[in-house]
Amino acid sequence: MKILQTPINPDEVRSLKVYDTIGITGRVFTARDAAHEKLLALKKEGKPLPFAVGDYPCFHCGPVMRRTNDLWEVVSAGPTTSIRMEIFEDEFMDAFGTRIFIGKGGMGERTSEALKKNGGVYAQFTGGAGSLMAGAVKRVVDVFYLDELGIPEAIWLLEVVKFGPLLITMDSAGRSIHRTLAGKVVENLERLKKTL
Amino acid sequence: MMMDFERLTQQLIEPIRQSVVSLPKATHDAIRRAMDSEDESGRVQLDAMLKAIDIGISQKIPICQDTGTPTFFVRIGTGFPGFSEIHKLEPALRKAVQIATREIPLRPNTVHPFNGSNPGDNTGFHIPHIVWEICGDDSCDITYLPKGGGCTNMSQLTMMTPGKGIKGVKELVLERIATMAGKPCPPTVVGVGLGGSAVMCMELAKKALLRPVGVRHSEPEVAALEKELLDKANQLGVGPMGIGGVTTVLDIKIEYEYRHPASFPVGITVQCWANRRVKMTVRPDGSVEVHP
Numbered sequence: 070m071k072i073l074q075t076p077i078n079p080d081e082v083r084s085l086k087v088y089d090t091i092g093i094t095g096r097v098f099t100a101r102d103a104a105h106e107k108l109l110a111l112k113k114e115g116k117p118l119p120f121a122v123g124d125y126p127c128f129h130c131g132p133v134m135r136r137t138n139d140l141w142e143v144v145s146a147g148p149t150t151s152i153r154m155e156i157f158e159d160e161f162m163d164a165f166g167t168r169i170f171i172g173k174g175g176m177g178e179r180t181s182e183a184l185k186k187n188g189g190v191y192a193q194f195t196g197g198a199g200s201l202m203a204g205a206v207k208r209v210v211d212v213f214y215l216d217e218l219g220i221p222e223a224i225w226l227l228e229v230v231k232f233g234p235l236l237i238t239m240d241s242a243g244r245s246i247h248r249t250l251a252g253k254v255v256e257n258l259e260r261l262k263k264t265l
Numbered sequence: 266m267m268m269d270f271e272r273l274t275q276q277l278i279e280p281i282r283q284s285v286v287s288l289p290k291a292t293h294d295a296i297r298r299a300m301d302s303e304d305e306s307g308r309v310q311l312d313a314m315l316k317a318i319d320i321g322i323s324q325k326i327p328i329c330q331d332t333g334t335p336t337f338f339v340r341i342g343t344g345f346p347g348f349s350e351i352h353k354l355e356p357a358l359r360k361a362v363q364i365a366t367r368e369i370p371l372r373p374n375t376v377h378p379f380n381g382s383n384p385g386d387n388t389g390f391h392i393p394h395i396v397w398e399i400c401g402d403d404s405c406d407i408t409y410l411p412k413g414g415g416c417t418n419m420s421q422l423t424m425m426t427p428g429k430g431i432k433g434v435k436e437l438v439l440e441r442i443a444t445m446a447g448k449p450c451p452p453t454v455v456g457v458g459l460g461g462s463a464v465m466c467m468e469l470a471k472k473a474l475l476r477p478v479g480v481r482h483s484e485p486e487v488a489a490l491e492k493e494l495l496d497k498a499n500q501l502g503v504g505p506m507g508i509g510g511v512t513t514v515l516d517i518k519i520e521y522e523y524r525h526p527a528s529f530p531v532g533i534t535v536q537c538w539a540n541r542r543v544k545m546t547v548r549p550d551g552s553v554e555v556h557p
Binding site: 088090103130131132133134135144145146147149150152173174175193194195196197198199200201203204219220221234236238246247250251253254255257258261262264265 | 306309310313314316317320321324326327328329330331332370371372373374376381383385413414415418432435436439440443446447448449450497500501502503506507508509537538539
């Protein structure tokens with residue numbers, strides 16, 4: 070498992086290929102549907118960003134959190150279904166220069182094009198493995214828009230050590246395991262239909 | 266004898282915790298067995314799942330951060346001592362969800378559909394969702410199903426042309442599993458509801474998920490269809506987390522009702538590998554006995 074440190078080095082990201090496995094050490098931030106809308110709106114209105122958005126991987130995740138004596142702790146934090154963010158990520162990359170998206174289930178052609186254009190990758194963390202991810206979090210650095218968006222939709226900036234294994238399923242050369250596999254699965258489906 | 270509903274509320278917290286920090290044994294075993302069939306990349310995914318389960322159990326934290334929409338299936342007999350006060354059961358379950366959300370903790374997952382506001386305690390209009398079944402005996406069973414959003418989004422209702430028959434059903438199920446690919450966190454359990462109405466087939470499909478992994482339908486004809494679809498779904502090649510492999514589904518469950526001659530409703534629901542649920546028997550004093 071190759072470890073990438075944040076802030077992200079764009080050259081390092083460009084060198085990643087599908088089926089590579091990486092881990093992240095440094096910072097990641099969580100962002101689901103509402104957080105994407107929020108950050109893109111700030112950008113459009115020319116308002117200041119709450120942190121250096123483009124420096125860190127964007128993690129599609131709505132965690133379970135616990136607050137003890139004003140200190141937040143991650144309880145469980147696996148990825149959410151990334152395809153919901155398909156309508157945002159090309160604009161997101163243009164706006165912030167984000168290079169790594171982490172989620173599950175894969176993303177579509179619009180994002181694949183944008184990854185190619187911007188030198189980015191999409192990495193999949195095992196869906197449902199929230200308790201495993203929580204072990205990689207050393208500290209909750211900050212939270213943004215908690216009152217407005219609630220726990221799952223808020224932006225959590227997390228300090229992580231060897232967060233992984235993250236499987237690169239879409240790379241900056243435009244390759245996508247999801248696309249390749251979908252083709253094979255359809256072939257299998259057509260073959261199986263003849264046996265029914 | 267009056268039922269102690271306050272005690273029931275307190276007694277429900279541990280089973281709810283158990284439901285989100287562990288998996289039913291049959292599911293856990295099925296994921297372990299899948300390790301033998303997958304290549305390296307599939308095993309990495311399954312290994313992460315098994316580690317997450319172990320951490321969940323040992324640290325008593327939710328395996329998956331999506332602790333679902335709180336749903337209770339209540340089967341209650343008219344002879345059960347608490348039956349005359351059945352209206353007190355809904356508030357007791359609601360209270361249990363609120364306490365469990367704070368104590369375990371669960372992710373606050375209820376959102377107002379108009380303005381997105383989140384009360385923060387996993388309750389809201391008609392949530393927790395309760396599916397009632399009234400029987401003639403004197404017992405009461407409750408199953409808690411914390412079903413996640415990602416797999417629920419893969420649900421599908423088809424008002425199939427009746428002439429397509431069971432072959433049409435097979436095509437629909439395999440097409441659904443193929444096209445949803447990695448999105449519902451495979452290996453999944455797929456519930457299929459046949460017949461009834463649009464509403465009824467979807468409810469049947471969801472109820473079908475309550476049957477443990479590996480347990481076939483009691484009627485041979487239905488069991489054979491489950492087996493055939495299970496074998497063929499695992500030849501699609503979707504694999505663990507949709508990155509290729511032979512374990513796409515852990516099981517397929519089918520339930521049916523009679524249908525209108527002009528309609529053939531086919532409901533499909535999908536349960537992610539984190540196939541979490543807990544079943545318990547409620548005693549008249551408000552205590553509960555969790556089924557293994």
